[in-house]
Amino acid sequence: MNERENIFKRIREALKAPAHSLAGGLPTVAEQRGVMPAVSSEHEAQMALFHANSAELRAHIVLVADMRDLETKMAALRDEEGWKKVAAHVGDLSITTAQSLGLPVLITHPGFDKEELATCDAGITECDALVAQTGSVLVTSRSAGGRALSCLPPHHVIIARREQLVADLPTAFEQLVQKYGGNYPSMISFITGPSRTGDIERILVLGAHGPKHLTIFMV
Amino acid sequence: MTSPASQFTTDAGRVAPDLRHRGIIQAAMGKYETVRDQRKKWFQDWEGARNLAARTKFEAVNHLDRYLEEFVSKLEARGTKVHWASTSAQAREIIFSILREKDAKVVVKSKAMTSEEIHLNAAMAEAGYEVVESDLGEFIVQLREEAPYHLVFPAMHLTRGDIKETFEDKLHITSSDNPEDLTMVARRVLREKYLQADVGITGANFAVAETGMISITENEGNARLTAALPKTMITLVGIEKVLPRITDLALFLPMLAVMGTGQALTCYNTMYGGPRQADEADGPEEFHVVLLDNHRTSLLADAEQRDALGCIRCGACLNVCPIFKNIGGHTYSTTYGGPIGSVITPHLRGLTQWKHLSDASSLCGACTETCPVKIDLHHHLLQNRRNGAKLKPSLFQKTAFKLFAPVANVRVLWSLTTQLSRIGMKVRGLVNGSIIDPAHAWTKTRELPPIAPQSFREWWKERQ
CATH class of the missing domain: 3.40.50.10420 (NagB/RpiA/CoA transferase-like)
Structure with missing residues (x-):
């Protein structure tokens, strides 16, 4: 408690000397949008932008017509990659799809075994939003089965609904405030492509620590 | 123990002519510059x-x-x-x-x-x-x-x-x-x-x-x-x-x-x-x-340089800095290198020991121009030099300016000095770059620019 007071005392003392003023105050969201990368207001154009951004990021998008189609296409991915075990969380879309694969499914209930999660070939989650502007997927510890499920397995599979697509980052943040304001999940993450590093000679390598593959199923 | 300043000089002298280091850094920075500029246009x-x-x-x-x-x-x-x-x-x-x-x-x-x-x-x-x-x-x-x-x-x-x-x-x-x-x-x-x-x-x-x-x-x-x-x-x-x-x-x-x-x-x-x-x-x-x-609160107390606390540690000022690219990140021997490090380290660790960092700048302003939160970096480097000189002027600087002031203030002395320098330059030319060259510290790696053969006054007089 003592150091807290000391630090505040020094801050207040320091701020007595006024700085050169910088007019304007905190920017409005409209001002932010005015300078940031432009995004069309048309849904189709936003969808095209999300596709283009995902391709550049090397995330894969799979469009599916309905739940049946989702299960068929997910099974194709299972066979292609030879999954032996997957992990998922309890959610409308994620759990039934995971269970339809006919593989052992680890469900991330509170207290699940993280060592077991490390042996799963894919983590299947839902999300809060998709961001056209940047190709990002917004997940939280509440919407995507905790913190590790979307990060520890080598393949992160997201099941999203098309209407979850939003235009830009300011919209995604506004939506977060509206949805959770006052009771936020303890983790909120914008995931923009599979895990990557450029730490060796600035050469891009995917799958540094997090998932090597990111697949987004859009229902 | 060697002081941070002399350590800095030694390391900078070693790294700057190291062509392998230069090649690695230029390759990495080149890739960065291309993508950064594309994204700015986005x-x-x-x-x-x-x-x-x-x-x-x-x-x-x-x-x-x-x-x-x-x-x-x-x-x-x-x-x-x-x-x-x-x-x-x-x-x-x-x-x-x-x-x-x-x-x-x-x-x-x-x-x-x-x-x-x-x-x-x-x-x-x-x-x-x-x-x-x-x-x-x-x-x-x-x-x-x-x-x-x-x-x-x-x-x-x-x-x-x-x-x-x-x-x-x-x-x-x-x-x-x-x-x-x-x-x-x-x-x-x-x-x-x-x-x-x-x-x-x-x-x-x-x-x-x-x-x-x-x-x-x-x-x-x-x-x-x-x-x-x-x-x-x-x-x-x-x-x-x-x-x-x-x-x-x-x-x-x-x-x-x-x-x-x-x-x-x-x-x-x-x-x-x-x-x-x-x-x-x-x-x-x-x-x-x-x-x-x-010591962040000491930086906060300096109203002139307070904006440096806005730094988001993006590293952009390091990437554009000609000094950083030449002497490399380790030469600074500080947690934060490059222009932002040179600005804030004197606040975090003491001006007397770390003011030399602000001298190692061409004041080209590339850092200020690139900073995403518009920290006035190169002016802060100048302010650190000023503060450093106030705190503890170096004997060399003091003597140099004491000698310079009377010469620069008296017209006759100034003309005489420039004329003598021209002769001096010619004589020095004979030993250019060698160990007995009085400007050896400079000329061992660089050309010394010649003094103009004519002063402006002389040129003007001729034209009249």
């Missing part, structure tokens, strides 16, 4: 974005007390333990007391410049903890027992061959020198550590006052695992990192990515507002946030 109005970012940071820094208070009360309300450290020693002690209480043995860390600042790794290793850096670049320099070379690219100075050798020497793992193979070696080694670690330590890029969250920007997913797997999470963050509102991140996250690595958005931008909540599957049981002052 913004509708990059200059406008810089203005908004500067305004946001101005508001945050100039009301630091209010926003810090809000940040902390929101954090504490959701079960986070907040600690305050005025000094490096206090910060280390706070972290050690948590490690002792948790009976920790293995600690996994994600990249945190604040932890470099308080020399945490060395202290933890000495106390017998196994500390593992998980960011790939940090992991490599930790194995080599080096400091990070750059704020954003810690292993920028190394080639794939160097890294292959490091892995062979230190991990006894043989791999090809393919960057993908090398990355997979680190992934395998570190995976095991994550599952063993008792405590995870992170830094933070932003602290959101409105919602009581820290925000971490990273590409690898190492910080996400650090915040997901160990039972205890500690975040060490400077008190100046506050942003007023969560929506401010909508602007700052892409700007940091563009300037830091030339990406549109860094792979993971993650906000943490507490330990695992009752309805959540996993996450740490305890979340500790250690707020570090360590």
Whole structure:
């Protein structure tokens, strides 16, 4: 408690000397949008932008017509990659799809075994939003089965609904405030492509620590 | 013991003519510059974005007390333990007391410049903890027992061959020198550590006052695992990192990515507002946030240079700095290198010992021009020179200016001196570059520009 007071005392003392003023105050969201990368207001154009951004990021998008189609296409991915075990969380879309694969499914209930999660070939989650502007997927510890499920397995599979697509980052943040304001999940993450590093000679390598593959199923 | 200034001169003299170093840095910077410029054009109005970012940071820094208070009360309300450290020693002690209480043995860390600042790794290793850096670049320099070379690219100075050798020497793992193979070696080694670690330590890029969250920007997913797997999470963050509102991140996250690595958005931008909540599957049981002052309040007290607290540690000013590119990141011997490091280190560690950093600048202003939050960097370098001269003028400078002043102030003496210099230059030309050249310190590596054959006055007289 003592150091807290000391630090505040020094801050207040320091701020007595006024700085050169910088007019304007905190920017409005409209001002932010005015300078940031432009995004069309048309849904189709936003969808095209999300596709283009995902391709550049090397995330894969799979469009599916309905739940049946989702299960068929997910099974194709299972066979292609030879999954032996997957992990998922309890959610409308994620759990039934995971269970339809006919593989052992680890469900991330509170207290699940993280060592077991490390042996799963894919983590299947839902999300809060998709961001056209940047190709990002917004997940939280509440919407995507905790913190590790979307990060520890080598393949992160997201099941999203098309209407979850939003235009830009300011919209995604506004939506977060509206949805959770006052009771936020303890983790909120914008995931923009599979895990990557450029730490060796600035050469891009995917799958540094997090998932090597990111697949987004859009229902 | 050699002073930081003479160490700096020696190291700079060694690195600047090193062509291998130059080649590595130029290759890395060239790639960065291309993508950064593409991304700047992606913004509708990059200059406008810089203005908004500067305004946001101005508001945050100039009301630091209010926003810090809000940040902390929101954090504490959701079960986070907040600690305050005025000094490096206090910060280390706070972290050690948590490690002792948790009976920790293995600690996994994600990249945190604040932890470099308080020399945490060395202290933890000495106390017998196994500390593992998980960011790939940090992991490599930790194995080599080096400091990070750059704020954003810690292993920028190394080639794939160097890294292959490091892995062979230190991990006894043989791999090809393919960057993908090398990355997979680190992934395998570190995976095991994550599952063993008792405590995870992170830094933070932003602290959101409105919602009581820290925000971490990273590409690898190492910080996400650090915040997901160990039972205890500690975040060490400077008190100046506050942003007023969560929506401010909508602007700052892409700007940091563009300037830091030339990406549109860094792979993971993650906000943490507490330990695992009752309805959540996993996450740490305890979340500790250690707020570090360590002389940031002295910088705050300097109204002239206060804007330097707005720094988001993107590294953009290092990347454009001709000095940084020539002398390299290690020559600074500071936690924060490049222009921003030269500006703030005298505040963090004392002007007398660190004013030489501000002399090592061409004052070209490239840093100021690129800074996403518009810190007036090159003017601050000048102010540091002024403050340094006031504090303790060097004997050489004092004598030089004492001699210069009367000569420059008396017309006849000035003309005489320039005429004598012209003769002197001709004579010196005979020994140019050799050891007996009076200007040897300069001419051993560079050409000395000749004095004009005619003064302006002489030229003017001739024309009349």
